[in-house]
Amino acid sequence: MVHLTFFDPSGVTEVTRSHAPRLDTLDGKRIGLLSNDQWQAYRTLPFIRECLQADFPECDVLPLDTFPQGVSQIASREIVDKVKEIGVDAVIIGNAA
Amino acid sequence: MEGSGIPTVTLTRTDFVGVVRNALSGIGLAPEAALIEFPMDLFLPGSDIEPIRNRRHEFYDGLTRWKPERDRSESTSNPRITIEGPTFEDALIRANHLFIANLWGDGLPLFPATAERVDWILQGATCSRDQKIGQFPPRGGVVTVESCAIALAMAGGRPEYLPVLFAAVAAFLDPLSGAAHLQAASGSAFPVVMVNGPITKQIRLSSTFGCLGPDPQRPAGASIGRALHLMQQNLGGALPGIGSMANYGAMRYTNVVVAEDDDGLPEGWPAHGTDRHGYGPGINSISLAFANGVANIRRRGAKKETPEEDALQGMHRMADFMRTPNVANLVGYERGTPGILMIPQVVAHGMTKMGWTKPSMKKFLWEHSKIPMELMKRSGAFSWLEVDSDPVTLASRDLDPWPITAHADNLIIFCAGGEHPTNSFWLQGYSPNVLGRKIDLPNDFNRLIAESNNDLGCGSDTCRI
Numbered sequence: 001m002v003h004l005t006f007f008d009p010s011g012v013t014e015v016t017r018s019h020a021p022r023l024d025t026l027d028g029k030r031i032g033l034l035s036n037d038q039w040q041a042y043r044t045l046p047f048i049r050e051c052l053q054a055d056f057p058e059c060d061v062l063p064l065d066t067f068p069q070g071v072s073q074i075a076s077r078e079i080v081d082k083v084k085e086i087g088v089d090a091v092i093i094g095n096a097a
Numbered sequence: 098m099e100g101s102g103i104p105t106v107t108l109t110r111t112d113f114v115g116v117v118r119n120a121l122s123g124i125g126l127a128p129e130a131a132l133i134e135f136p137m138d139l140f141l142p143g144s145d146i147e148p149i150r151n152r153r154h155e156f157y158d159g160l161t162r163w164k165p166e167r168d169r170s171e172s173t174s175n176p177r178i179t180i181e182g183p184t185f186e187d188a189l190i191r192a193n194h195l196f197i198a199n200l201w202g203d204g205l206p207l208f209p210a211t212a213e214r215v216d217w218i219l220q221g222a223t224c225s226r227d228q229k230i231g232q233f234p235p236r237g238g239v240v241t242v243e244s245c246a247i248a249l250a251m252a253g254g255r256p257e258y259l260p261v262l263f264a265a266v267a268a269f270l271d272p273l274s275g276a277a278h279l280q281a282a283s284g285s286a287f288p289v290v291m292v293n294g295p296i297t298k299q300i301r302l303s304s305t306f307g308c309l310g311p312d313p314q315r316p317a318g319a320s321i322g323r324a325l326h327l328m329q330q331n332l333g334g335a336l337p338g339i340g341s342m343a344n345y346g347a348m349r350y351t352n353v354v355v356a357e358d359d360d361g362l363p364e365g366w367p368a369h370g371t372d373r374h375g376y377g378p379g380i381n382s383i384s385l386a387f388a389n390g391v392a393n394i395r396r397r398g399a400k401k402e403t404p405e406e407d408a409l410q411g412m413h414r415m416a417d418f419m420r421t422p423n424v425a426n427l428v429g430y431e432r433g434t435p436g437i438l439m440i441p442q443v444v445a446h447g448m449t450k451m452g453w454t455k456p457s458m459k460k461f462l463w464e465h466s467k468i469p470m471e472l473m474k475r476s477g478a479f480s481w482l483e484v485d486s487d488p489v490t491l492a493s494r495d496l497d498p499w500p501i502t503a504h505a506d507n508l509i510i511f512c513a514g515g516e517h518p519t520n521s522f523w524l525q526g527y528s529p530n531v532l533g534r535k536i537d538l539p540n541d542f543n544r545l546i547a548e549s550n551n552d553l554g555c556g557s558d559t560c561r562i
Contacts, residue, residue: 001181004188006209007247008176009201009331011238016125020104023161031160034098039140044108047146051153072486080101090160091098094108096117096132097140 023090026052030060032088034079037069039095048092062088099126106131106159108149110140115339116235116281122334123237123277129166131159175243180209200339201331203323203350210250218246221259221545223537230263231270234277236340238332240266245328252323255552257300257545261354261383262321264534265290266328268385275428275529279387280335284425285343286387286527288325289353289437291511293370294381296536297356299546301553304356306515309391309522316553322352348391353524358512361442363449369511372455374533381536386434386509389425390525394418396444397519408451411444412458415521416465419501422478426501429528431489434509435502436526438462441514444521455510463505467498 023029033049035041042064049061066086067079074093083091098105099121109117111134118128133155138144180195182188192209196202208214219226219242226243233240245262249255254262269276269288279286292302303315311319326349334340343349357369370382396411415438426435448458473479482494489503502508509531514522539545 001183002185002188003179003181004185004192004209004211005177005179006192006211007215007243008178009196009210009247009251009327010199011175011240011244011247011332012173013122013128013237014125014173014232014239015127017100019099019126019130019165020102022104022163026157026161039110040142040144040146041108043144044139044146044149047149048108048153048156051150051156055153055157070484070486080098080103083098083103084101088103090104090106092106092108092156092160093098095110095140096107096113097110097137 026056026090027058029089030062030087032062032067032083032091033064034067034074034091034093035064035069036071036074036093036095038071039097041069041095045092045094099130100124104131104160106133106156108133108135110135110137112137112338113342115334115336116342119236119281119334119340123232123235125237127165128236131163133159173239175241175247200336201327203326203330205350207251208253210247214250215243215246218250218254218256218259219243220541221256221539222246222263223260223539230267233270233328233332235281236332236334238334240270240328240332244332245324248324248327248331249320251327252320254320254324255549257542257549258317258321258324260381260536260538260542261290261292261296261300261302261317262324264383264536265321265325265354265385268383268532268534269325271532273530274385274532275387276333279527280329280333281341283342283344284428284527285345285347285389287346287348287352287389289386289388289524290322290325290355291369291384291386291437291509292354292356292382292536293359293368293376293384294379294536296381296538297359300549302354302356304358304513306517308355308513308515309353318354318356319351322354323350325352325354326350347389353388355513358442361516362512363442363446366445366449366455366512369509370533373509373531376533376535381538382533383536384531384533386437386526386531387528388437388524389527390523392418392523392525394521394523395519396440396521404447405451408448408453411521412461413465415523416462418523419462419466420468422468422473422476423525424478424481425525425527427481427485427490429502429507429526429530430485430493431487431503432507432530433528434507434526434531437509437511437524439511439513439522439524441517441521442512443516443518445512447518456506458510459505459508462508463500463502467500470497470499473499
């Protein structure tokens with residue numbers, strides 16, 4: 001038998017940061033909606049807001065226009081700072097398509 | 098957002114999951130994420146969004162119960178694989194089957210990157226094999242000198258090609274290149290590596306007839322460009338329809354790696370590396386831009402034009418070609434390029450004799466490729482101006498006619514294509530910036546060239562079939 005040993009070309013990736021810990025419940029939490037303003041996000045995100053408000057009346061789901069909208073806008077450091085500043089506990093992002 | 102401690106859920110199209118995972122991996126997070134996937138139908142105008150209600154608990158779970166599969170890296174060494182077969186040929190075929198099955202190939206036969214072959218390629222390195230250069234966007238595969246050698250070994254490369262690939266990768270990994278976005282986006286961008294300096298002749302990189310295609314006398318560009326593509330795919334995650342949404346993906350087998358005809362430039366005509374990046378004459382350098390379209394332009398006249406008429410008509414024909422309300426050039430409107438105009442050196446000489454210069458040609462093409470705002474509005478291109486986040490691009494909506502780029506100097510004129518005056522070639526720009534890098538050579542580079550001549554026969558410029 002001939003053995004051919006070679007490098008795996010996909011190499012390695014480094015996991016250096018952790019995902020955020022999840023919430024214990026949505027009740028009483030403040031949820032933000034971040035829109036890239038593409039792919040019908042102007043319809044889908046408000047719809048999700050309606051669902052959340054119906055299922056979790058104690059949950060504060062911020063309106064879509066709370067944050068700037070657009071691909072480059074929602075990826076900015078300023079958005080992260082604003083999310084923290086106004087006490088948002090979790091975020092729903094759309095639409096990645 | 099996740100990295101800042103805010104749990105997130107992302108609503109995404111099913112086929113877009115790979116892009117999202119690459120993006121997460123690229124910023125050091127585990128590639129899994131709380132993603133709620135739907136087919137494309139949901140994301141189209143007038144779609145039925147009621148299915149979201151039926152799956153709303155997945156959004157809630159994503160914020161409260163979801164967990165990644167792994168939390169930290171396990172190894173930083175390039176892993177190895179062993180294949181066996183009754184003969185070497187059989188093992189080689191099995192290895193190529195594995196490349197396809199594991200989504201590591203490009204559909205054409207590849208050399209397995211054995212330790213022996215990678216060590217041979219590394220003779221072209223100027224630093225240690227383990228030196229980390231960066232992470233390949235958007236997936237974030239770790240890039241070392243060895244990673245470049247692995248890709249080049251697979252692509253049929255040689256040690257003397259490594260300095261060019263290394264410089265191209267260094268430019269590619271510069272965040273200013275925009276590669277992280279361009280690799281994943283639908284616009285089908287491909288890298289264009291323009292090379293200047295004596296290294297082009299030494300390693301047999303073409304600047305002449307057929308310089309964008311296969312050439313057995315000048316094979317370097319195909320291997321270097323193919324290696325870069327393998328890195329884009331295997332380390333960067335740019336798999337068609339999974340990590341890259343490029344609708345068409347033209348030129349992605351080998352990208353474009355091409356030399357300028359430095360020796361054939363007219364007196365006073367600056368080489369591209371000098372003109373764009375300020376490198377002195379004779380300096381080995383690369384210049385990286387992205388393009389997403391290729392087209393031949395028949396430049397020469399058909400009848401009994403005078404040289405002056407022929408030149409002017411050709412200039413108008415090239416400008417007319419550029420004057421289209423295609424929004425591709427918005428990507429690099431201020432600092433990038435609307436495109437790379439390749440002209441044969443014989444045309445550059447003819448233009449020079451009639452008093453044209455490289456800057457005056459750029460100015461003419463810029464002035465005559467401006468688009469009436471009426472056409473921008475009719476085609477909807479104006480809307481893309483209105484939503485652009487770059488202030489210079491946004492402000493350009495007040496210009497009528499609208500220049501296809503902010504400055505004439507953004508246009509690249511590149512001399513290549515052989516000694517024939519009929520055609521020029523337009524690589525449509527899609528490039529936020531145009532980045533230059535000097536090429537560093539190993540101390541014994543001349544030995545590598547001598548070995549290359551021994552392996553491949555006499556050099557391309559003395560050996561004409």
